[in-house]
Every structure is written in structure tokens, then in C-alpha cells.
Amino acid sequence: SAVISQKPSRDICQRGTSLTIQCQVDSQVTMMFWYRQQPGQSLTLIATANQGSEATYESGFVIDKFPISRPNLTFSTLTVSNMSPEDSSIYLCSESADGDTQYFGPGTRLTVL
Amino acid sequence: AQSVTQLDSHVSVSEGTPVLLRCNYSSSYSPSLFWYVQHPNKGLQLLLKYTSAATLVKGINGFEAEFKKSETSFHLTKPSAHMSDAAEYFCALSYNTDKLIFGTGTRLQVFP
Numbered sequence: 480s481a482v483i484s485q486k487p488s489r490d491i492c493q494r495g496t497s498l499t500i501q502c503q504v505d506s507q508v509t510m511m512f513w514y515r516q517q518p519g520q521s522l523t524l525i526a527t528a529n530q531g532s533e534a535t536y537e538s539g540f541v542i543d544k545f546p547i548s549r550p551n552l553t554f555s556t557l558t559v560s561n562m563s564p565e566d567s568s569i570y571l572c573s574e575s576a577d578g579d580t581q582y583f584g585p586g587t588r589l590t591v592l
Numbered sequence: 593a594q595s596v597t598q599l600d601s602h603v604s605v606s607e608g609t610p611v612l613l614r615c616n617y618s619s620s621y622s623p624s625l626f627w628y629v630q631h632p633n634k635g636l637q638l639l640l641k642y643t644s645a646a647t648l649v650k651g652i653n654g655f656e657a658e659f660k661k662s663e664t665s666f667h668l669t670k671p672s673a674h675m676s677d678a679a680e681y682f683c684a685l686s687y688n689t690d691k692l693i694f695g696t697g698t699r700l701q702v703f704p
Contacts, residue, residue: 580641
């Protein structure tokens with residue numbers, strides 16, 4: 480599997496601000512994904528980051544709130560916009576080279592005050 | 593509809609005793625099934641996966657899981673627990689070859 484890094488690893492932000500999370504993979508991968516893990520809960524898929532085109536969002540997630548970029552096959556960003564305390568979560572990116580098995584980054588722990 | 597049910601939110605075992613973490617699934621398709629582990633303040637690590645080859649799947653750190661279609665189950669086992677196994681474990685199902693659906697997780701505690 481590829482090695483995945485995320486920046487920042489954690490952050491504390493004020494409500495109303497935005498945070499951009501970066502995900503870097505050390506090799507070219509077909510698919511990249513973004514997940515949210517709310518406190519004490521499981522993971523929920525936010526969107527699939529498509530290289531060179533708009534991300535595909537899951538029900539309940541919208542581009543205005545979670546804009547995603549994927550400029551190439553090794554990098555993606557997720558922005559959490561106009562944050563509220565309810566956005567406090569762990570945000571994880573994952574990659575899949577074969578379209579079946581996903582490998583995850585270490586996550587970004589976000590606290591919104 | 594696809595879904596994953598982890599039957600126990602918490603499991604406690606003594607070090608050296610067997611571990612059983614239960615997972616049932618529902619899928620209209622032939623699923624791929626996964627177990628991931630999340631240690632405190634860490635990301636998810638893949639333990640093992642089932643993709644319609646052998647029904648008994650061996651993973652890392654001595655874990656294994658058996659796919660039972662008749663019972664729609666994919667339980668995770670380990671013969672002897674170590675203190676380092678204490679973590680959150682997630683069962684997940686893949687459909688349409690790319691999207692993962694996760695169970696709610698099972699927290700494993702290991703007592704000395």
C-alpha cells in the first residue's frame with residue numbers, strides 16, 4: 480500500500496472560519512476518498528475525490544461546505560468551510576489503487592470552538 | 593441496501609485468552625469485507641480483507657476472520673489476546689467496488 484500523510488494532524492479553530500486539510504500519497508493512486516469520524520462514532524464517507532474533475536459527494540454533504548480538490552494522482556485537499564462546533568471530528572483521507580481495498584491516512588483531529 | 597452490524601460495542605478479555613469480535617452484513621451484491629483497527633489517536637490500519645477467494649482469511653498480528661455466507665457473518669478472531677490489541681475495531685463492506693460502509697465499531701479492552 481502507499482504511504483499517506485495528512486496535514487495538519489490536529490487543529491483548534493474558531494467558529495465561522497475555514498480549514499484546509501491536505502492529503503499526500505507517495506505514489507499515484509486511482510481513487511482518493513474523504514471520511515468524517517465524529518466523536519465516538521464510526522466513519523462516514525464525505526466524497527470521492529476525482530482527479531481533474533469535481534468530487535462526488537455523498538448524501539448529506541455538499542460542495543459549498545466541503546470543497547475538495549484533486550489536482551493530480553497523489554494529492555487532494557478537503558476544506559471545512561464556515562465551521563461550527565458540530566464540525567469537530569476526525570477527518571481521514573484514504574486511497575485505493577485497485578478500486579477495492581482502501582488504505583487510510585493518520586487523520587486530522589479538528590476541534591471547533 | 594448494504595449495511596454492516598457489529599454486534600458488540602465493547603468486548604473485554606484477559607491477556608492470553610481468545611478474542612471474538614462479531615460482524616454481520618447485508619448486501620445485495622457479493623461483497624468484499626474488511627476489518628480495520630484504530631489505535632488511540634491513530635488512523636485506520638487494515639487487518640484483513642475477504643474478496644471471494646478463501647472463506648478463512650488470515651490477517652496481520654495473528655487475526656483471522658471467516659466469511660460465512662449462510663449466516664451473513666464475518667467474525668474476527670484471535671487465539672490469544674495481547675495488551676497491544678486494545679483498540680477500536682471496525683468491520684466494513686465494499687460495494688460498487690469503491691465505497692466502504694462501516695459498522696459502528698467494537699472497542700476491545702485487554703486486561704492483564
